[in-house]
Structure formats: structure tokens, C-alpha cells
Amino acid sequence: MNWQQFLVDFLTWVIFLYSIVLLLCYIFIAFYSIGETRKYIRKSSFTDYSIMAVSEHTPSISILAPAYNEGATIIENVRSLLNIHYNNMEVIVLNDGSKDDSMQKLMDAYQLVEVPYVFTAHIATKPVRAIYRSSNPVYKKLLVVDKQNGGKADALNVGINIASNDILVCIDVDCILEQDAMQKLIKPFLEEKEKRVIATGGVVRIANSCEVKDGKIIRVHLPEEFIPRVQTLEYIRAFLLGRMAWSRLNGLLLISGAFGAFDREIAIKAGGYDHNTVGEDMELVVRMRRYMEEKKIPYKVAYIPDPLCWTEAPASFKILGRQRNRWTRGTIETLKLHRKMFFNPSYGVLGMISYPYWFFFEFLAPLIEFAGFVAFVVFAVLGLMDWSFFFALLVFILSFGFLYSVFAILMEVLTYNQYRKRKEIFNLMLTAFLEPFIFHPFVVWSAVRGNIDLLRKKKSWGEMTRQGFAGKKKN
């Protein structure tokens, strides 16, 4: 046997194994998530969360809301944060050197006055210009920090320094939260005695086309535009199947930057957000977990599947591309920073399962897929393609993907069922059917571009231009 033949055989088997393991992972995730979801739903069926709002003994929390050029909606958004049903909380709005009139608007709407406020710089950050409180006692939970621009991670670090409570809740200021969001998000911190809960992650759902009034979702609709609609499906799959399974394994690596709670002490000890990466939300969770593993303290990262946080998803390929490009870079940077854990048994589930999964199936998958596509074109052009086999494999893969999506839709229907109309559910299925042809190749391409950009050391944030909910009211 010559070496060329050996190489081809070797590659065949590696790829074959890779594909099989990937498919098995999906199947495993789908089945493994069911038990966890069922348990959570059953538990919620009799839990009276309002005790979290009426008890004297709930832990105090600090909500950190970084804002950069959010002038269009900031007043309304801060108002809805202040109206969250939770007693012991402070809301810290971090104005990250906005260039628009956000700061002035806040000053006027909430009658802010500058106050002397000492805090400890546990984590080094860009300088704070001033700290404000409201002179109106109705808004006494509010604290506004004006700081020099330094990016989201930097703003959150300032928030970590300034926060006076043990639990931090990081949210995107433009998200719409349900009013009982904190009751549900904080509860996991109270449920463990043997392990330390270092973070809780919540679900982010897509608010495009939903009816919004005064910072509250009135009625949920499936997005009318195709791009946000596919993302709705993606989010359902990721949050209802993926994260649920990972949380059951206690191997969750990612908590959405848009909605998550952290143990302040551990966040500080782990060093806070890293402002050198574009994926600061994932990186922090990985670093906090790594810290706990290294200190050998039993810990848990909890996950709450209730739809409590709604956000506007990118509606154009351009902005979506930037977002996915950034996610890819964030993932790679995080994996690179923590490569020490790769198949390292001293990091437990984190090192042996979570990290390798992310490496092989989140980082490598789009690359392999892209390489495969190039190979396909080459083979097709050279006339080397076995078309009958091609179509057999194509329908196989497509049907598997569709099955996975339909299963996710089933879980959504059986659990939270946000989309009330039957038409919307079937629309979602149609979307699942179209996804691999229209949407998926673009996502892969964006991921590949992310890799290329990273190699070129590009570090821009990929600005998300927001239209603001106020402008999209439906009457």
C-alpha cells in the first residue's frame, strides 16, 4: 500500500468518525435535554416565585446595564429595569462614553445629581468620569456611571467594581425583561447547599415583530422577516436543547452576555471580563469555571430555560454576518486562551467534554464544512463526482437536520409555546426546511470570515445598529 492510498484512507476514516460523532452528539443532546426540561417544567408548575419578591431575606443583587449610544431607547429601558419585581436590588447603568445624548437624557428624565462614591478598583478599567444618583426618591435604586469609552467588557468591569451586592446580573440595556425575570434568575443561587452556584444563565428570545408597549412585550409573534425567523429557530434549538443538555452535564460554557447572573466574588477572583477578546461573555464563564476547577471548589453553573429576556435580532445579512464573525472570533480566542484544558482530566467535565466539544464542533465544524464545499466544487468541475451517492448523502443530512429542528419545535410547543397560532408553528417548520439552503451557507461563510479576520488580527466589535423598539410598535 503506498502512502497516498494510506492518506486517503486515513482521512476517510477520520472524517467518517467525525461525522458520526457529530450526529451522535446531536442525538444525545436532543434526548439528554428532555429529562432536564421536564424536571424544570414540573418544578415550575408548583413553585411560587413571588416569595422571591416578598421575602426580607432574598440576596441583594446589582443589575449592570452597559449602554453605548442607546439614546433612542435608554429612558424607556431603564424605566422597565426599575420596574422589575425584586426588592433588594440596585440598577447600575454604565454609560460607556456614548457619543449621543444618552447621558443628558438620563440626567433629565431621572433628575440625576453627581454624588461622591468610593469604590475599589478590583479590576483595572478605563477611568470613571462621574457617578450619579437620582434626587427623586422614587428612583433610589438607580445609579448611573459615566465613564470613558472602553468597550462592553470594560464597562461591565466598572460595574463589577462599583456593585455593592454579592450577585451581579449583567444585561444588555436594550433587552426587554419580563418583570419576574430576577425572581427566576436568582433562585438557583438559593437552591444549592453543597455546591457553590457561580453563575446562572437565562434564555434570550427574539423580539422582532413582537408587539411592544412601554418596554413590555404585549404579544409574542413569530418574526415576519426570514432572517430573524431563522434565528428564532436557531435560538430555540440552542437554548431549549443545547444549553439544557449542557447544564444537565454541568458543562455549560456560555451564558449570554445579554442576560446572566454571576457571583461577584468569584468574578473578581477570576479577574473580571477580558477586554482583549470580542467574546467576553463566554470567556468569563470559562475563566470562572477554570478558577473553580483549579481551586477544587465544588461549583455549578445553572441555567433557566424560561423565556424572560427578549432582544432584537439582526434583520439584514450584513449585520448578521458581522455578529457571527464576532462570535467566531470570540470562540476561537476563548479556546486559545484556555487551551491548557484541552482533554485535561484535572478540569473534569470542563476539560474532557465541554472544551473538546467546542473545539471540534463549534470551532472546526464550519471550517471542515467550507473545505468540503470547496472540494465538492473541484470534484464536480473535474467530473469526479458520484452523483447518486451525492444525492443520497444530501437527503440524509438534510432530513437529519430537519428532524433535529422539528424536534426542537416540538419541545418549544410542549414547554413554553410562545407562538400561539398554529400558522406560526408551521411557518417555523417551513423556515427549518429552508434554512440549510438560504441561511446556513451564509452562517458558515461568516464563521470562515471570522477565522480569516482573526488571522489578520482584526479586532473591531462589529457594531450592531439598532432600530429601537419604539419605532416598531404595531397597533
Add this chain to the structure above:
Amino acid sequence: MQPGLVFNYITLYLLDAVVDPLQLLAVTLFFVCIIAGVVLFILFYLIRRTGRSMRRRSLREQYSNCISELAVCETDEELQSFLQQPDTQRITRLLEHEAFSRRVIITELLKTVKNMSGNAATNVCWFYEQANLQHDSLLRLQNGAWHVKARAIQELSGLRQNKYITKIYRHTNNANELVRNEARTAVVKLTGFEGLRFLDVATYPLTEWQQLCLLYELSLHSNRSFEGVQRWLQSSNSSVTEFALRLVEVYHLHACFSTVTSCLKHAAKPVRKKALAALKEIYDPAINEILVAMFPAEDADVQILILQMLKEFGTEEEQAFLLQQLLHEQQEIKVAAARAVYYTQPDAESLLRQRVQTDTYPWNVLLVQLKQEVLL
């Protein structure tokens, strides 16, 4: 996470050697069958659910009218005439025949007693028995899965079915955490402080959540008895000790002072923290000395709690100690110490100005901040 599918075109070419296309097609067909099944199931489920949720809404609407009328009845005559009303009669007839409607009304009744007390609550509980609904709850307590049991316990206790307390008490040490929690909360709801006797034999830890629920239930009871607290403070189950410390804190149980003080030496940090919180409420000057003595060996978070206590109760005795902490390497401790000095020491401002560099951070800001704080 970006779950997507790998269209593996390399695989495609290479796998030719490994897999037969016909086999692939067979598997595909299998997938398609499952998809069809799932889609049909979703369709069926959605149709059924729409019907159910519409029915539930209409039932709720009817019941809420009925329950509010029931809640405002003041005399027995009013209650009897409420029962004789055609609407009520129609509803009770339906309750006899249909389990679904019974479930809906129990939920509504439970919600009502959660929010109302006095006559209104008594009427609601009376109606629950009158309509023989406790029979449903009992059946579910007996035969249900864990979440059904937990729910049944809530119903029985929420609607004051004291006669079934032994059936509920049996579950206070249930292996399932959630059933156990509900049972414990339920006995306290029904019998108040007396119900806490399960703490004597509690082997599982009480989570913070459980403690919150118990304290909330206790807050609704007026006849208090703290007979077991001393015992629980010394429990070998440290979460029981924590809970007892919270009782001391909430109800200002000065009699427990010496036992609480000994909890400051407890091995578990949460216990020590809660002991400090409790001591704040049953303060005695004798404690200052102990606080100063335990300070050096503690973690920063406990140290800050100690300084916060001295901010309330510090005397000139502690002056040297507090001033010494101004030089501590951790800023948070320095600041807490300065605050304690400012609030408790005579002529504190000049005392602080002598000790610190007033033109550097944090002192330049802190002195202004403290001045404003005191004014508020």
C-alpha cells in the same frame, strides 16, 4: 452556540468507500417517517391545546366572578344564598362531573387564599370542602409523581386542611427535595412555629430557598413559640443552625445570646455570617471584644461584616483597633473601618484627617461621601 449541520462534501466523496447509498436512503426514509410522526403529533397537540386553553379561560372567568362573590360573604345566610344562586349551582354541578374543571377551580381558590385572610379566606376554604375538592388533592397526594404530590401538599395546606396534617408531615423528610420542601412549608403554614419540630430530625440540608419559604410562612403566624431554637442553634446539621440564627435575627431572641455568640466559632462560614447578622439584632456590648478578637483570622467578607457591626455599636474602646484598620492593604476594609470610625468615634472627622492623606483617593472622596451619608 451555533448548531448547524455539517454538509460534509468531503465526507461525501470519501465515504463512498464506507457506506452504501442505499443504506443511507433507508436511514433517510426512517428519519422522514419520524418527522412525519412528530409533525402530526404537533398538529394534534396544538388543536387539543387550543381547545383546552379556551375552555380554561372561560372557566377562569366564571370562577373568578363566583369566588369574589364568595369572598365577600359575611354571614351564614349570605353564604347559603350564595350556594343557592343559579350560577353557583351550575358550577358545583360541573365540578362534580369534570376533573379538569376541578383542577382549574382549585388553582383559583389557592391563588385567592394566598392573597386574602380573615373571613374571605375562611369562606374559600369552606367552599373547597363543600365542593368536596379535597378529595382530589388527597388522591393526588397518594398516587401522584413528585411534582403532583408537591402540588397536592400545597393545595391541602393552602386551603387549611389541618385534619390531614399527619399525611403531610410524613413527607417532611422525603428523599425528593421538592416534595420535602413543600411538606415542611406546609406544616409550618398549618401549625406555625409548632410545625418546626421537623428540624429536630432533619437530616437533609435546608436550602436557602427553603429557609425563605419557612420564614415567610412564619411571618403570617402571630402565636409565636421559640421553644426549640436553643436546640437547633446547636444542631449538627449546619443548615438548621443557620435557620435558627435567622429566627434569632427576625424575632430578636435575646435569650439565645450566649449560644449565638458560640456560633461565631462555627467551622462553616455561612453560619458565622448569619451569627453576626443575628447578633446585630440582639446586640449586647459584651460582643465588641469578641468581634475584635476574631477579626484577624477571618476572610475579608466576614471582616467587612464585623466592621459594619462596629459602625453601629463601636465605642471608644475599639478606636485603636479601627484606626489600625485604616492601614489595611485592602481598600474595602479600609473604607469600612473609616466608616465605622466616622459613625462611632467622637470628633471623628479630625481623627480621620490626622491619619490619612486627605488629598488622595479614596480619602478625598470618602470624607465628602461620609458627610453626605450622615446628612441623609
Add this chain to the structure above:
Amino acid sequence: MKILVAEDEPIMLKTIALRLRKDGYDVITVADGREAIEQIEEQNPDLIITDIMMPYSSGLEIVGKVKASGQRNVPVIVLSAMGQENVVVEAFNLGADDYITKPFSPNELSMRVKRLAKTA
């Protein structure tokens, strides 16, 4: 005499309204904070009963608004499940005239309304 009741739980709202109508008051019911603020301006009630945890605006915000406006003499009763000391103190600081914690007795509420109605 016109009383506005703001409460988001329908059974509670109906019961309170029924109880107060029995006492001969005119009752306006609203189910959320925003509607409450609108109706207070429009209808000029003589007394306000409000929950704290409601959609859109919290009851405390309503208290603050009423007491800072031309209607500051209108008595406001806060009716809430939140019994924490800091919340009660805050409510009174903002100008609330009475504070009732849930679970509450409708009869007691009626008595308190009567007492406040006399002074109003």
C-alpha cells in the same frame, strides 16, 4: 365617593370592587400601572387603592406621582404582598396614607377605607 382600585390579579380586583360597592362606593377598576395613571388623571378619584407589583408602573411610582401632583390630598392605600420594612417605609416616605400587606382581609380594607374617607 369614587375609589380607584389598581390590581393585576383579576380575582383580587373583583373581590375588592365587590366589597367596596357593597359599602356604597363608586369603584373604578384598572389592571395595570399605566392604566391607573391615565384613569387617575381622567377620573379624579377621591381615594386610590394600589398594588405594588403591577405591569408597566409600580404602585410606588403611582404613589409618588399622585403625591407630587395637584391630587396630593387624595388618600392612597398601598395593598401589596411586599411586607419588607424598606418597602413599607419607602411607601410612607412617598406619601402613602396606609399600607396593607397581603394576605389581607377585605373587611379590614373596607374599615380602613371608611376611616380615610372621613378625613378626605
